[in-house]
Amino acid sequence: MDIENANCKVKVSQCTDMEVLPIEKPIKIDHEITGLDILVQELHKVFSKNYVNVQDVQKLMAGYKSDPKDWRKFAKFDRFRYTRNLVDAGNGLFNIMILCWGPGHASAIHDHADSHCFMKLLGGSLEEVRYDWPDNVQPEVFKVLNKNNNNTKSAICPCGNDTNLRCCQQDNYQNEVTDGQHGGQDGDEYDIKNMKEIGRTRLEVNDVCYINDALGLHRMENPSHVDGAVSLHLYCPPFESCRVFDARTGKPTQVTVTFWSMYGQKVKRVGIFGAVFMIVILIYWTDVTFVRVKNLSQRISPTYLY
Numbered sequence: 001m002d003i004e005n006a007n008c009k010v011k012v013s014q015c016t017d018m019e020v021l022p023i024e025k026p027i028k029i030d031h032e033i034t035g036l037d038i039l040v041q042e043l044h045k046v047f048s049k050n051y052v053n054v055q056d057v058q059k060l061m062a063g064y065k066s067d068p069k070d071w072r073k074f075a076k077f078d079r080f081r082y083t084r085n086l087v088d089a090g091n092g093l094f095n096i097m098i099l100c101w102g103p104g105h106a107s108a109i110h111d112h113a114d115s116h117c118f119m120k121l122l123g124g125s126l127e128e129v130r131y132d133w134p135d136n137v138q139p140e141v142f143k144v145l146n147k148n149n150n151n152t153k154s155a156i157c158p159c160g161n162d163t164n165l166r167c168c169q170q171d172n173y174q175n176e177v178t179d180g181q182h183g184g185q186d187g188d189e190y191d192i193k194n195m196k197e198i199g200r201t202r203l204e205v206n207d208v209c210y211i212n213d214a215l216g217l218h219r220m221e222n223p224s225h226v227d228g229a230v231s232l233h234l235y236c237p238p239f240e241s242c243r244v245f246d247a248r249t250g251k252p253t254q255v256t257v258t259f260w261s262m263y264g265q266k267v268k269r270v271g272i273f274g275a276v277f278m279i280v281i282l283i284y285w286t287d288v289t290f291v292r293v294k295n296l297s298q299r300i301s302p303t304y305l306y
């Protein structure tokens with residue numbers, strides 16, 4: 001498999017039988033993209049084709065020069081954790097979002113649900129730490145390739161000498177645990193020191209990087225204690241859940257990814273008190289309706305119903 005030429009309209013594990021094309025290195029930026037809205041338009045054009053080369057997406061993202069006036073309206077920070085803010089849903093073929101990292105905010109070690117993940121730094125700086133898959137957990141792509149973890153990774157890592165399109169690791173998820181099961185068919189034994197760090201990359205404004213499950217796992221961190229950081233992420237195909245890994249043992253947990261805002265509007269969340277309130281109202285309403293129906297039924301046909 002040659003990830004640099006993978007068709008990112010499909011999951012990574014479905015890219016294994018593609019034709020190998022010559023690789024252009026370093027990736028040249030064909031033309032400058034003059035705004036975030038133009039970048040989104042260009043991405044729609046590219047994704048309207050049957051085949052979308054990983055490099056085409058990298059080039060487009062690299063061709064856009066970060067300008068806060070383009071993305072300020074999407075950049076919504078939270079005090080406690082990084083936020084995911086949807087910019088465009090890409091007709092279901094990709095999604096593009098802005099992530100806002102407060103000082104010291106970080107993601108947990110995660111995978112990318114067999115999708116292709118592109119990231120561009122828009123503001124501040126971020127550090128990406130990449131990890132090997134834990135011994136007893138395998139991504140779908142390794143199962144398909146039927147190769148061992150190490151061989152696969154070294155064969156396909158697209159890192160070149162290009163400093164702008166650096167290979168990096170990152171993930172996307174937020175901290176809503178939806179499934180306490182750990183790994184399904186994956187092994188049940190998780191040893192301390194299961195997570196092996198395999199690289200660190202500092203990203204500066206306008207750097208673009210790419211990761212998928214064949215390249216490993218990662219976490220991102222805003223190393224600044226003072227400044228925020230803003231990054232632009234594109235995932236294709238889009239995914240709704242991924243796995244996070246315990247940094248000490250490598251134990252995986254399935255989590256749902258959520259948005260803090262969509263198209264510049266904060267997503268309304270029902271907190272625990274809101275949920276309890278709604279349940280009380282529902283019980284009250286059901287009870288009132290039941291009594292009404294019961295009374296009505298008694299009037300209509302009392303003997304039949306009782």
Ligand SMILES: N[C@@H](CS(=O)O)C(=O)O
Binds near residue numbers: 218219257
């Ligand atoms: N993949 C993470 C962000 S990162 O840490 O790469 C997310 O989508 O939330």
Ligand SMILES: [Fe+2]
Binds near residue numbers: 112169171
């Ligand atoms: Fe990520």
